[in-house]
Amino acid sequence: MSRLSRDDVIEAAGRLFAKRGYHATSMRDLGGELGILGGSVYAHVSSKEELLVEVVQRAGRLFGESAARAMSSSDHPEEQLRALIGGHIRVVLDHRDEAQTFLNEATALGERHRQAIVEERDTYEAHYRSVITNGITAGTFRSDVDANLAATFVLSILNAIERWYQPDGRVDPVSLADQLHRFALSGVLRSQEELDAE
Amino acid sequence: MSRLSRDDVIEAAGRLFAKRGYHATSMRDLGGELGILGGSVYAHVSSKEELLVEVVQRAGRLFGESAARAMSSSDHPEEQLRALIGGHIRVVLDHRDEAQTFLNEATALGERHRQAIVEERDTYEAHYRSVITNGITAGTFRSDVDANLAATFVLSILNAIERWYQPDGRVDPVSLADQLHRFALSGVLRSQEELDAE
DNA sequence: GACCGTTACAAACGATCGTTTGTTACTCTT
DNA sequence: AAGAGTAACAAACGATCGTTTGTAACGGTC
Incomplete structure (x- = not known):
């Protein structure tokens, strides 16, 4: 047995937090997951909450970076939205345990750290809102939809993926992103007949 | 102070389970929430898990009854979908604590009871799938959407409402149901130009 | 090869957990 | 008025929690 690194410990913590929840771990x-005793974990971290903070922060950084890349990938709202959706799906599926912990166990954080995560999440969601708002201003998106509500709907779908998606299942990541993008777009896009009427 | 009923206890349990989670309560x-000692709760229930079971079962029954009413309210897929969405929103907003516990804390149940809840949820979600499938067969809905995926998207939005909705906020329940129904419908409905082309 | 920091174990700490026990006080029934 | 049943308290049970302590084995460095 080779010796464990701090990263090994955090990764295993993410796995258990995602599967059973923070309080149930x-x-x-x-x-046990690492093949050592419970007390020995303290050679790598200084508290249980530090583990949760670390896992959640990693996921937060991944989401933030993904959104930043998506926003700078184009200046057309429609393309930005596609990139946001694709990036989010990639983060969730490539770093499932961290994402799951980020989404479900942030409430277990102390007030101090939870506040930081809430702000991080707000910034992330603001990208979706601004993209849709810009799309409406530009005339590409329908003006009779509430931009904030539409953004919330899209994010709701994205955040729920980890709850049902099976990597070995019927749906592959690419067609999921594709179908979701089309579903979301048809909810905000102006129809052809509307455009013709101008 | 009047004495407490079993229902008072279950209601308070739902409140705490929803706010802090089962394991954190x-x-x-x-x-304390009821103004009595912890041990005194056992005059009303026989275990902590029994409380969770009770809360989750109540929410499950509410969702089940709501779906049944929605399905028999019409035999047009489009109307049934509207009724399903409206009923779901009403259940979530009128019985928020139970719904929240149902959605987030079911994993804390023992294998035995969790299995029952999973089945109950599957039956509920099957209504959405069948409505959309029927809509496609009838020609009202687009045939290029994956019915199961579309149903999952709609349910994702519905199940996320409890995470962001503020009763005293900017969005009232009726317009929420309305906007959500329109958003979902535009995701599955055939466009006018498609219909014209027939 | 002596030294030092790291990683782990074995054992225990106090706190808190779900739950049980024994007892008191209240309310309803007869 | 007597009795039964319920709801509460006060206190404790063993189990488990996060964490600490002391110590032994290990790896890399001068």
Whole structure:
């Protein structure tokens, strides 16, 4: 058995937090997952909450970077939205445990850290809102939809993916992104007859 | 102070389970919420898990009854979908604590009861799938959408409402149902130009 | 090869958990 | 008025929690 690194510990913690939840995971559970005793985990981290903070921060950074890339990939709202959706799906599926912990266990954080995560999430969601707002201003998107509400709907679908998606299932990531993008777009896009009427 | 009924206890449990989560709620917390000691709760229920089972079952029954009413309210897929969405929103907003516990804390149930809830949820979601499938067969809905995926998208939006909706906020329940119904419909409905082309 | 920091174990700490026990006080029934 | 049943308290049970302590084995560095 080779010795463990701090990253090994955090990764295993993410796995257990995602599967059973933060409160349902004990330090002895985590030790068992790593093949060591519960108390030995403290050679790598200084508290259980530090593990949660680390896992959640990693996911937060991934989402933030993904959104930044998507926004600068184009200046057309329609393309930006496609990139946002594709990036989000990639993050969720490539870093499932962290994403799942980020989405479901952030409430277990202390007030101090939870506040930071909420702000991070707000910034992330603001990208979706601004893209849709810009699309409406530009005339590409329908003006009779509430931009904030539409953004919330899209994010709701994205955030729920980890709850049902099976990597070995019937739907592959690419066609998921494709169908979701079309579903979302048809909710905000102006129809052809509307455009013809101008 | 009047004495407490079993229903009072279950209602308070739902409140705490929804706000803090099952594992983060102790029997002493629950007692505190009710103005009694933790041990005194056992005059009303026989275990902590029984409380969770009760809360989750109540929400499950509400969702089930709502779906049944919606399905028998019409035999047009488009109207049935509207009724399903409206009913779901009403259940979530009128019984928020139970719904929230149902959606987020079912994983804390023992294998035995969790299985039952999963089946109940599957039956509920099957209504959405069949409505959309029927709509495609009838020609009202687009045939290029994956019915199962579309149903999942709609349910994702519905299940996320409890995470962001503020009763005293900017959006009232009726216009939420309306906008959501229009958003979902435009995702599955055939466009006018498609219909014209026939 | 002596030294030092790291990683792990074994054992225990106090706190809190779900739950049980024994007892008191209240309310309803007869 | 007597009795039964319920709802609450006060206190404790064993189990488990996050964490700490002391110590032994290990790896890399001068």
